[in-house]
Amino acid sequence: xKCAKLVGAKKIEIGEIEEPxxxxxxxxxxxxxxxxxxSDLHYYEVGQPEGLVMGHEFCGRVIYNGGREDLNVGDRVTxxxxxxxxxxxxxxxxxxxFCIHTWDKAVGLSLDNPGxxxxxINVRDDLVIKVPDNVTDxxxxxxxxxxxxxxxxxxxxxxxxxxxxxxxxxxIGLTSAMFAKMEGASKVIVSEVNEARAKKxxxxxxxxxxxxxxxxxxxxxxxxxPGGFDVVVECCGNAPAVSSALTAVRPxxxxxxxxxxxxxxxxxxxxxxxHEITMIxxxxxxxxxxxxxxxxxxxxxxxxxxxxxxxxxxxxxxESYDELISGKSDSIxxxxxxxK
Ligand SMILES: NC(=O)c1ccc[n+]([C@@H]2O[C@H](COP(=O)([O-])OP(=O)(O)OC[C@H]3O[C@@H](n4cnc5c(N)ncnc54)[C@H](O)[C@@H]3O)[C@@H](O)[C@H]2O)c1
Ligand SMILES: [Zn+2]
Ligand SMILES: [Zn+2]
Numbered sequence: 001x002k003c004a005k006l007v008g009a010k011k012i013e014i015g016e017i018e019e020p021x022x023x024x025x026x027x028x029x030x031x032x033x034x035x036x037x038x039s040d041l042h043y044y045e046v047g048q049p050e051g052l053v054m055g056h057e058f059c060g061r062v063i064y065n066g067g068r069e070d071l072n073v074g075d076r077v078t079x080x081x082x083x084x085x086x087x088x089x090x091x092x093x094x095x096x097x098f099c100i101h102t103w104d105k106a107v108g109l110s111l112d113n114p115g116x117x118x119x120x121i122n123v124r125d126d127l128v129i130k131v132p133d134n135v136t137d138x139x140x141x142x143x144x145x146x147x148x149x150x151x152x153x154x155x156x157x158x159x160x161x162x163x164x165x166x167x168x169x170x171x172i173g174l175t176s177a178m179f180a181k182m183e184g185a186s187k188v189i190v191s192e193v194n195e196a197r198a199k200k201x202x203x204x205x206x207x208x209x210x211x212x213x214x215x216x217x218x219x220x221x222x223x224x225x226p227g228g229f230d231v232v233v234e235c236c237g238n239a240p241a242v243s244s245a246l247t248a249v250r251p252x253x254x255x256x257x258x259x260x261x262x263x264x265x266x267x268x269x270x271x272x273x274x275h276e277i278t279m280i281x282x283x284x285x286x287x288x289x290x291x292x293x294x295x296x297x298x299x300x301x302x303x304x305x306x307x308x309x310x311x312x313x314x315x316x317x318x319e320s321y322d323e324l325i326s327g328k329s330d331s332i333x334x335x336x337x338x339x340k
Pocket of ligand 2: 037038039056057144145
């Protein structure tokens with residue numbers, strides 16, 4: 001079976017992997033769409049783990065239900081790609097994102113469980129969710145990153161009228177901005193290093209304006225939100241971005257850290273100390289939040305199709321990753337059709 005495999009730093013090749021076998025407790029899915037995520041780009045840049053078949057944001061059709069009686073062959077499904085144990089305190093209280101096993105065997109994020117950059121995958125039956133008829137395969141593949149934005153905004157606990165800055169205008173930043181507005185923010189601004197993406201956030205209607213991280217950032221913040229932003233959502237995962245968040249937040253304000261950096265990063269923590277800033281980490285989503293995003297799509301209360309830039313075949317995976325790390329493209333979500 002054909003797949004797109006990580007073989008080195010900035011190198012993905014078309015290769016072969018074994019087809020999954022039918023196993024009770026695992027739903028076998030024929031993948032129709034899989035999204036390229038900002039987290040995938042981190043793996044791509046370092047080329048590790050070698051052999052990884054990415055694609056943790058996916059939609060597909062059931063080929064084998066693995067014992068899930070409510071699922072029929074042909075049903076369209078998506079899934080939480082994580083691997084929580086299901087037995088610990090975190091799992092039992094509906095917070096699988098805290099489970100220490102959540103990423104061990106995550107689909108598309110571990111060597112054990114190939115993701116959607118291939119045609120057939122096995123996914124734990126308890127994490128598979130049916131896709132309503134009026135939700136497209138592309139939308140269903142975007143439930144996962146949308147749920148990350150929702151979780152971040154739930155943690156931000158925005159009050160009506162607050163001013164919010166979102167640092168980074170990828171899909172995580174854009175969905176965070178979208179939900180910040182829905183929660184009642186009076187002004188949502190994005191900051192970016194890539195002007196094309198910053199402009200797009202405004203064009204797509206999720207931000208009221210943008211600030212360039214490369215300009216006179218502190219002054220632009222004061223112009224947009226005199227005294228600073230009440231809430232800043234950091235969606236990049238690098239030192240300059242977290243520093244921007246600290247520069248932009250008002251004294252006593254709140255920063256939600258969503259961006260991922262595997263390496264330790266240096267930040268001006270003195271600002272957090274002297275301004276009594278609350279910094280909250282945000283990881284993944286709860287199962288309820290994942291389902292909420294699908295419901296919002298079904299009820300047409302959110303439109304994530306506008307975040308999709310194009311659909312490409314498996315053979316264009318490498319060049320799509322290159323486009324996304326270029327820092328110049330205005331593409332947001334590139335979706336792969338593994339059958340092509
Ligand atoms: N916490 C979680 O559960 C979770 C889940 C998914 C993704 N993530 C992380 O969130 C981050 C965003 O994901 P994405 O898919 O939107 O990625 P992305 O790469 O599409 O978007 C990141 C954006 O940040 C911009 N950027 C980089 N440095 C900046 C700076 N100093 N100031 C302003 N903008 C800057 C980039 O130009 C880019 O547009 C990534 O680090 C990803 O790993 C976290
Ligand atoms: Zn993702
Ligand atoms: Zn657990």
